[in-house]
Amino acid sequence: MSRPLQIFSRAGLAALAVSASLALAACNGSGPDVNAKANQPLSPQMVSLISEKEMAPKSPILIRVFKEEAELEVWKTKTDGSYALLKTYPICRWSGELGPKVKIGDRQAPEGFYQITPGLMNPNSSYYLSINTGFPNAFDKSYGRTGEFLMIHGDCSSAGCYAMTDEQIAEIYALARESFSGGQRSFQIQAMPFHMTAENMARHRNNPNMPFWRNLKQGYDHFEVTRQEPKVDVCGRQYVFDAQPALGQSFNPSAACPSYSVPQSIAGAVSAKTRADDARMAALAPHTPVAPIRTNRDGGMNPIFLAKLKGEESTGPRMAYGGGSVPNFNPANVRPPRSDEELAAAGLPVPAAPRPTTLAARPGAPEAAAGTPVAAPATDTRVATVESGTPSYGRMVGMGGAQSAPLAPTSRPAAGGLRPAQSVGASGAASADTGASEASILMGAAPIVSPGGFGQ
Template identity: 50%
Template sequence: MIARFFRAGLLIAAMAVAGCTGSDMDGLSSSGSGARANKQLSQKIMAEMRAKGMTRTSPVMARIFKEEGKLEIWKQKGNGRYDIIASYDICKWSGKLGPKYIEGDRQAPEGFYTVRPAQMNPNSSYHLAFNMGYPNAYDRANGRTGQHLMVHGACSSSGCYAVTDAQIEEIYAFGRDAFRGGQTEFQIQAFPFRMTAANMARYRNDPNFEFWTMLKEGYDQFEVTKVPPKVDVCEKRYVFNRIPEGTATFNATAACPPSTQPDTLATAYQSYQKSYDAAFTIAAKKGDKLPPRPSIAGLNEANIVSEWTKKRARGERIPIEPPSLNADGTVSQTAQMGRIDSPAGKRQAALDAAAAEKAKAEAEKKAIALAKAEEKKRVADAAKVAAAQPVVATGTVAPDAVPVEAAPATEKAGLFSSARKRIVNIFGS
């Protein structure tokens, strides 16, 4: 039965392996790529491959785990099953846990994707890169949009998975060599986390849990077979390792056709699922040892972030980090503001600076006019006070005058001097 099980897996794997055309290979060896796109795998890796029954050009596949920050390369052995050959720390991935919904939501994709030779970019501005193939049939069927989602170097991401330049040289070499060996496409599986019972229990209340449960079926079948699953889409959902009956075909938006699955695979998967269910129940009862990481709150949050991205692209001054949608429907965003350093941002900054300078000049003009008006009023008020001063005749004292005896000594001389001047003015010297 085990032999039949392996043969079924080999039939599935064979569907992704065939001869490649010269034009495909021309893209991989572009003259503009330089040494980095043609760098050979190290002798250490080559020795590890030989020890595991792999060849330099045997087929590959990749797995990504967001929460753990890992990218794994798996390679086919002589018996048709795959084994891990390399694991890399992801330098940066964009967004939160959860799938990509729309252009501009800055989410790194989750799901099952296909990479072909034409998607390899030896001339990437991010050192080296390959396009993940987003949107796939599932994404398109569910109205999801976006483009140019990559795995690349340069350790920078706005919707992609980024590694270091040295790492992408190795990852790129694995794909390049497999294509040159005859593989026409390789599968890349992107998950929010390792889909163990403990992790699934941690995220059982997450709004993306249903989507992740769907992905888990493909994850589990690979864990059982160690062969990349055959992936199709019908009724807007993924289906794995299903063979349609007769002449039926899978249509992403139509009803799923009658299909079968190899008995050995079905039996092994049911046994695996039974163990998983028991472990999930135990993990849920124990509670979460680690708090769940934030995940995207569906299309609503995707739209909010996408609008932020559009403003950023226009060079507007916005919060430096994308906003987040809270469970109660409120939006959180950082107080620190910034602007992308781009031509659009620089043009907007110049306009803002000119507007600020004009506003400053207007404010200064208003301040000067206000100061002049206040000075004019002060002079006028002083003149009115002087004109209203009572005239003191000889031998009389104004009712509100301060008696000389009550004034301090320093003020008496001034009062006498003032009185003398007034008498002189009235009667003459």
């Protein structure tokens, strides 16, 4: 190679490197603007709210996300160490359907339990600021689920993410940053399809994701009764909560669960809540229409944002979030969920609630003493099936539907020291996968990859 060509090549490579750096900076942001966004202090109003609730600015946080209601809750520890709700934020946009993220391009936002470390905080986001959920977690990986860059971010635009406004994500980001500054090494995100109440469980009782959601509800209930961040592990391809494996054993996401125990105080309280919820579900079901499994709307948007997008007044919904003005967002960036008119124009069915089915009470079972491994389930234990397109919960949760099949006994004990519902859930680990697999067919939207690599 001649010397002029060598010089040109080196110059060309340098120019390409500079161009690439500039392009990356344009995508992610850099310099003072990034620092300014990521280091915005908590507002005086937020500092005052924290003080009113007997919290400290740098105390630990926990986040709960609810798809159907399009809400994000930030919880924070009080001076007594228990978590209390600090603030509820309306979610500007989420995509997909209710149900877990299964594969790249399905537009589904994650559901499950995710642990956020400082390394998952992104000040260079194309969407103002973002918090990476860390999807796929150990549970997701045990099912071979794929996807990346599933975020909570700004810009009110989503393809598999939970999109807030820039104003909202700045405050949420600051709360997380301060908790890390105060010594919290990681915080938990609990991403739920909806508030796991008896009413909502009754409405969605025929959804093929119900076995998976019952597993999520176990963790939801642990937090509800303890007001402490539940310790989350995965074994037998299901979540287990506040569990301590037997001496010399450990949890493996893809292997059968070992013997383990849960503290008596937690196991007893969760068991009581589950029995009460199941009884209420049984009472509600005959009068509760079943929610559609698939809406074809491509996700949801909190009513206050939808009203603003339509130029409508939303005083009532705003009052639920403090009555202030709706956080600003750029309508040009937002693709709202499909309306009934759009569904009809596209030749898609407009969701209508079908006739309700009967939800029989799940028969009770004797509780095992906490700290004692539970024996393997009997051969007539029922698990969910989806051959008919809807799950048959049978005796497991008392749902109507297709005939359930017996589960063969296993050599491993079910959830030691847990409430009966958990021991059944532990023995029926495959049931969660059954619902999730069916969901990938029933809920899979057309693959769309969002700009900037988010929502894969």
